[in-house]
Amino acid sequence: xxxxxxxxxxxxxxxxxxxxxxxxxxxxxxxxxxxxxxxxxxxxxxxxxxxxxxxxxxxxxxxxxxxxxxxxxxxxxxxxxxxxxxxxxxxxxxxxxxxxxxxxxxxxxxxxxxxxxxxxxxx
Amino acid sequence: xxxxxxxxxxxxxxxxxxxxxxxxxxxxxxxxxxxxxxxxxxxxxxxxxxxxxxxxxxxxxxxxxxxxxxxxxxxxxxxxxxxxxxxxxxxxxxxxxxxxxxxxxxxxxxxxxxxxxxxxxxxxxxxxxxxxxxxxxxxxxxxxxxxxxxx
Numbered sequence: 296x297x298x299x300x301x302x303x304x305x306x307x308x309x310x311x312x313x314x315x316x317x318x319x320x321x322x323x324x325x326x327x328x329x330x331x332x333x334x335x336x337x338x339x340x341x342x343x344x345x346x347x348x349x350x351x352x353x354x355x356x357x358x359x360x361x362x363x364x365x366x367x368x369x370x371x372x373x374x375x376x377x378x379x380x381x382x383x384x385x386x387x388x389x390x391x392x393x394x395x396x397x398x399x400x401x402x403x404x405x406x407x408x409x410x411x412x413x414x415x416x417x418x
Numbered sequence: 419x420x421x422x423x424x425x426x427x428x429x430x431x432x433x434x435x436x437x438x439x440x441x442x443x444x445x446x447x448x449x450x451x452x453x454x455x456x457x458x459x460x461x462x463x464x465x466x467x468x469x470x471x472x473x474x475x476x477x478x479x480x481x482x483x484x485x486x487x488x489x490x491x492x493x494x495x496x497x498x499x500x501x502x503x504x505x506x507x508x509x510x511x512x513x514x515x516x517x518x519x520x521x522x523x524x525x526x527x528x529x530x531x532x533x534x535x536x537x538x539x540x541x542x543x544x545x546x547x548x549x550x551x552x553x554x555x556x557x558x559x560x561x562x563x564x565x566x567x568x569x
Binding site: 315353384 | 431432436489499502503506509510513514517520528530531
């Protein structure tokens with residue numbers, strides 16, 4: 296199976312833009328999966344295998360921080376790297392995400408090159 | 419003056435980085451504007467030690483133009499794509515303003531974006547607020563970015 300990435304964002308616009316940015320950055324994913332919040336992502340990950348997760352932080356239902364908290368307790372998915380893509384790029388929020396296991400972060404607005412730089416080391 | 423600069427810098431950065439449309443900021447609007455016709459407004463609530471709202475108001479034509487450029491597709495009506503894109507645009511401006519306010523010692527929490535649109539609607543200003551409204555011009559028309567911070 297080729298490489299697969301999961302994008303978690305409540306904004307359909309942002310999911311499309313992140314997908315487009317991955318292609319523009321030349322990142323070679325065979326399949327891009329989407330979820331609208333953390334809970335939807337956890338449900339999807341029960342049956343789907345992915346190599347990388349890109350997640351927003353501020354989302355309804357289950358936000359990105361709670362997703363990180365719950366994901367790290369699940370053996371089958373705890374080692375999948377997660378990169379936060381968020382408008383809330385403050386050091387305290389990014390620090391909290393890293394403590395919860397996030398592998399990196401990208402602040403919105405972003406250029407495709409920024410995605411490429413951050414993800415390049417993880418895939 | 420500071421709030422005006424923050425709004426201008428944040429909005430310009432988003433358009434240069436992700437929307438790829440040229441915009442220019444005008445002088446702040448002094449008169450009260452709360453009635454909108456055939457428009458779309460994206461609104462984010464600010465809570466915590468700095469309360470208020472960040473709103474972006476766009477005529478339908480401008481909202482469709484921006485969404486089309488944002489998503490790289492033709493947009494011919496105000497649909498879910500437009501309301502989602504304008505909500506996300508407001509979210510990115512608010513996120514930038516939040517970072518500036520947090521660095522100034524505030525502790526701001528942002529709400530999930532809301533979007534209002536229709537033939538005519540009114541959004542009233544909360545009482546006792548500092549209010550800054552910055553107009554931005556682009557080829558398809560003009561839109562407003564409004565920040566209200568409770569005193």
